Amino acid sequence: MISKSESSPIETQCWSIVIYKVPSTPSTARVTVWKKIKELGALPLQQSVYLLPKLPVLVDALDELKKQIEGFGGECKILEMASLEGAQEKEMINGFNALRNQEFEEILDECEAFDQEIDKETKAGKYYFAEEEEIEKRLEGLIRWFDTVVKRDFFDAELRPKVAKTLSDCRVRLDAFSQEVFSHEQTSVGDSKGSAFISKLKDSPEGKKKVRETHRSDELVARLKEIVTEIEKGSLMVGDEQVRIGTGQSILQMRYKPHEGSRSLEIEIDWEDTSDKPE
Numbered sequence: 001m002i003s004k005s006e007s008s009p010i011e012t013q014c015w016s017i018v019i020y021k022v023p024s025t026p027s028t029a030r031v032t033v034w035k036k037i038k039e040l041g042a043l044p045l046q047q048s049v050y051l052l053p054k055l056p057v058l059v060d061a062l063d064e065l066k067k068q069i070e071g072f073g074g075e076c077k078i079l080e081m082a083s084l085e086g087a088q089e090k091e092m093i094n095g096f097n098a099l100r101n102q103e104f105e106e107i108l109d110e111c112e113a114f115d116q117e118i119d120k121e122t123k124a125g126k127y128y129f130a131e132e133e134e135i136e137k138r139l140e141g142l143i144r145w146f147d148t149v150v151k152r153d154f155f156d157a158e159l160r161p162k163v164a165k166t167l168s169d170c171r172v173r174l175d176a177f178s179q180e181v182f183s184h185e186q187t188s189v190g191d192s193k194g195s196a197f198i199s200k201l202k203d204s205p206e207g208k209k210k211v212r213e214t215h216r217s218d219e220l221v222a223r224l225k226e227i228v229t230e231i232e233k234g235s236l237m238v239g240d241e242q243v244r245i246g247t248g249q250s251i252l253q254m255r256y257k258p259h260e261g262s263r264s265l266e267i268e269i270d271w272e273d274t275s276d277k278p279e
Contacts, residue, residue, distance in 0.1 A: 013089060014054035015081040016062060021048060022074035029072040036065055041152025043095045051092060053154050054080060093155045100157035103149045108159070110142055111166045118177050127184035132177060139170055 018037070022030045040061055042050035052058055062078055069076040084092060117138070121131050146163055153160055230236040255268040 013093075014083060015092075016052045016054045016058070017045075017079040017081060018042060018050045018052065018062070018065070018076070019048065019079065020069050020074060020076040022069060022072055029074070033065070033069055033072070033074075036068065039152070040065070041096070041099070041154065043092065043099065053096075055154070096155050097157040100149060100153045100155075101159045104157060104159035104163045107142060107146055107149070107163050108166060110145075111163075111170055114138055114142065114170050115173065118173055122177065122180070127181045129181060129185070132174075132181045135177065136174060139167075139174055142170070143167055 020033065022033050024030070037050055040052060040058065042052045045051055052062070066076040066078060083089070114135070117135060121127075121135070146167060150160065227236060256266070
């Protein structure tokens with residue numbers, strides 16, 4: 001679910017000013033503090049001086065930030081300001097919204113890339129569960145990112161509704177792609193009449209023969225047993241072609257190629273006939 005911020009636009013605002021100093025070494029301390037301030041959504045006023053709206057939700061976070069800075073051997077002061085002059089306050093709010101819109105723009109760019117990924121897989125006919133699962137994880141990551149930015153979108157930046165709508169559209173596209181994957185899988189199972197569905201042999205760019213087989217888990221175990229038996233006999237049926245492996249003197253090598261980020265694994269078997277080689 002795409003969450004909505006519980007905060008609403010603020011008409012009159014009190015402010016917190018964060019002023020800090022962190023030792024130059026180790027550099028990791030300065031980076032850690034910088035990241036924490038960015039996560040809070042603070043607006044930079046000058047080096048090591050940041051502005052935040054004074055909100056109850058930020059009280060504990062600012063206390064933790066102060067303790068963290070002091071723990072690094074630094075100094076931190078958090079000053080409270082009752083209000084700003086009208087034009088200044090508007091300028092500050094515009095600054096916060098500009099920061100959030102930058103983040104929302106990045107999410108929109110990733111949503112466009114998400115659409116392009118589905119277009120690519122659809123055009124290539126890759127209606128596989130592994131592809132669908134990877135795309136779904138990508139969308140879930142975008143939604144989590146959006147929720148994170150919303151939490152620091154204190155003044156409802158203008159791009160926020162557009163991103164929410166775009167993410168909803170992405171969900172619709174994913175659901176449609178998932179349905180296509182399901183339909184193709186059901187068609188494959190139906191064509192196989194409960195057994196293995198074997199695609200036609202194709203020449204790969206390397207000139208090797210490749211075949212794809214789809215099985216239920218119990219059928220896969222049975223098929224692997226068949227493959228072992230066929231290898232022992234010196235031949236192997238790949239699709240509708242018989243591949244000669246050689247004599248019992250052959251050396252076989254197996255390579256496993258897991259696909260990162262998906263539940264798929266390729267197995268390659270190479271063999272070399274050593275029967276005619278001198279010992």
